[in-house]
Amino acid sequence: MLSKRIIPCLDIKNGRTVKGVNFVSLRDAGDPVELAAQYAQTGADELVFLDITATEEARATLANLVHDVAEAINIPFTVGGGIRSVEDVDILLKNGADKISINSSAVRNPQLINDLSSKFGSQCVVVAIDAKEIDGQWKVHLVGGKVPTELDLFEWAQEVEQRGAGEILFTSMDHDGTKDGFANKALAKMCELVNIPVIASGGAGKKEHFIDVFKDGKADAALAASVFHFGEIPISELKNDLKQAGIQVRI
Amino acid sequence: MKLVIIDYGAGNIKSIQFAFERLGVHAVLSSDAKEIQAADKVIFPGVGAAGAAMKMLKDKNLDTLIPKLTQPVLGICLGLQLMCRYSEEDHTPGLGIFDVDVKRFDASKVKVPQIGWNSINSLKTELFDGVNEDSYIYMVHSYFVPKCDQTIAEATYDGAYSAALRRDNFYATQFHPEKSSSVGEQILKNFLAI
Numbered sequence: 001m002l003s004k005r006i007i008p009c010l011d012i013k014n015g016r017t018v019k020g021v022n023f024v025s026l027r028d029a030g031d032p033v034e035l036a037a038q039y040a041q042t043g044a045d046e047l048v049f050l051d052i053t054a055t056e057e058a059r060a061t062l063a064n065l066v067h068d069v070a071e072a073i074n075i076p077f078t079v080g081g082g083i084r085s086v087e088d089v090d091i092l093l094k095n096g097a098d099k100i101s102i103n104s105s106a107v108r109n110p111q112l113i114n115d116l117s118s119k120f121g122s123q124c125v126v127v128a129i130d131a132k133e134i135d136g137q138w139k140v141h142l143v144g145g146k147v148p149t150e151l152d153l154f155e156w157a158q159e160v161e162q163r164g165a166g167e168i169l170f171t172s173m174d175h176d177g178t179k180d181g182f183a184n185k186a187l188a189k190m191c192e193l194v195n196i197p198v199i200a201s202g203g204a205g206k207k208e209h210f211i212d213v214f215k216d217g218k219a220d221a222a223l224a225a226s227v228f229h230f231g232e233i234p235i236s237e238l239k240n241d242l243k244q245a246g247i248q249v250r251i
Numbered sequence: 252m253k254l255v256i257i258d259y260g261a262g263n264i265k266s267i268q269f270a271f272e273r274l275g276v277h278a279v280l281s282s283d284a285k286e287i288q289a290a291d292k293v294i295f296p297g298v299g300a301a302g303a304a305m306k307m308l309k310d311k312n313l314d315t316l317i318p319k320l321t322q323p324v325l326g327i328c329l330g331l332q333l334m335c336r337y338s339e340e341d342h343t344p345g346l347g348i349f350d351v352d353v354k355r356f357d358a359s360k361v362k363v364p365q366i367g368w369n370s371i372n373s374l375k376t377e378l379f380d381g382v383n384e385d386s387y388i389y390m391v392h393s394y395f396v397p398k399c400d401q402t403i404a405e406a407t408y409d410g411a412y413s414a415a416l417r418r419d420n421f422y423a424t425q426f427h428p429e430k431s432s433s434v435g436e437q438i439l440k441n442f443l444a445i
Contacts, residue, residue, distance in 0.1 A: 001369065001370060001407055002365060002390075002408060003370075003387060005367050070265055070266055071269045071272070074270060074273070074431070074433070074435060074436060075389070076430045095265065096266050097263075098266070120299060121299040121300060123366065123391045123392070124298070166391075195358050195363060197362055197366045197367070220362070220366070250368040
């Protein structure tokens with residue numbers, strides 16, 4: 001049976017892991033390759049690297065990093081942040097990324113989703129959506145959640161599926177950073193509406209939140225950063241708890 | 252040992268090359284018929300769409316070469332699907348190594364594509380030596396091969412289907428052993444030992 005996935009997310013700037021990593025076993029907490037290898041060994045099902053660097057020179061650094069990560073780990077990983085074109089994706093995939101994720105650039109140029117999925121296949125195209133609930137309406141936000149749009153979250157989710165996205169990474173801006181649980185109602189609604197896997201993001205604070213996001217939120221995968229990076233929730237413990245709760249996980 | 256990964260433009264071959272490097276074996280990327288024929292073992296990878304991939308194989312005259320190979324060959328993901336008789340994807344005639352057709356998952360019953368870790372069972376042949384029943388492996392696909400006489404591992408999504416196939420010297424996995432953690436490494440090691 002297909003299992004639910006647990007995905008740590010690493011923020012990258014100029015080829016280094018940004019803030020918030022506290023692994024005693026790491027020699028260099030800023031080295032994404034070492035951190036990735038650690039996660040691969042301790043039960044992560046997949047990794048997401050989010051590049052928050054803006055400059056063009058740093059894009060080359062990212063390609064090198066992708067190469068080094070692919071060399072080191074034996075689980076799949078996704079790379080996102082600043083991807084705007086078919087050429088950007090080609091370089092990352094050639095260096096060993098399994099999937100790429102696009103966010104603002106997909107909203108500004110929805111045709112990019114079609115172009116990427118027809119050239120590289122849906123399986124490697126993740127569309128990340130940041131959204132916030134405003135007066136009972138979930139609205140898509142851009143630039144890391146800073147800029148609101150008029151796009152309805154659920155309509156946009158259906159559109160990206162139709163355009164060939166293979167997966168949706170949905171971050172609730174209302175829940176992100178709260179450690180108060182995922183946006184389960186919105187997630188469950190999205191999972192009803194689309195027929196591609198949905199990765200839930202934003203709000204993980206306790207192990208119970210992961211049980212809830214799979215049971216109530218119907219998510220296919222759950223992504224988190226700080227709870228994993230600071231060792232607050234060891235992935236092996238989390239997976240044991242999920243299994244006890246009757247959720248299919250890879251142990 | 253000379254290991255060649257067929258490089259015809261379809262797929263994340265870098266990851267496969269890295270996986271073998273972690274096992275201490277350098278794999279050569281090649282689309283050259285002579286080099287492929289001279290290899291001790293051949294990897295036939297593939298991701299993306301069947302129609303486009305088959306066209307790339309034909310452009311390099313590899314569609315006639317691959318079925319004639321006599322050394323152990325391992326198809327991976329789309330590689331497995333192209334080794335079948337026919338694929339519903341783009342109505343693509345395959346290489347005909349396996350006597351079975353590739354079908355699309357029923358999107359009214361399951362999410363398509365299937366992405367993630369699924370378990371494999373009914374494991375047969377030396378490819379799965381040392382691999383436990385119900386081990387998890389990483390799958391990413393929208394099309395699948397039904398169970399057949401050549402099935403050597405099964406998985407369940409929209410019903411049971413072929414997770415791996417074998418005919419004579421031809422082996423193939425629907426999953427990505429290069430992305431399947433220690434289980435995948437064991438399978439690649441087993442292939443190298445055939």
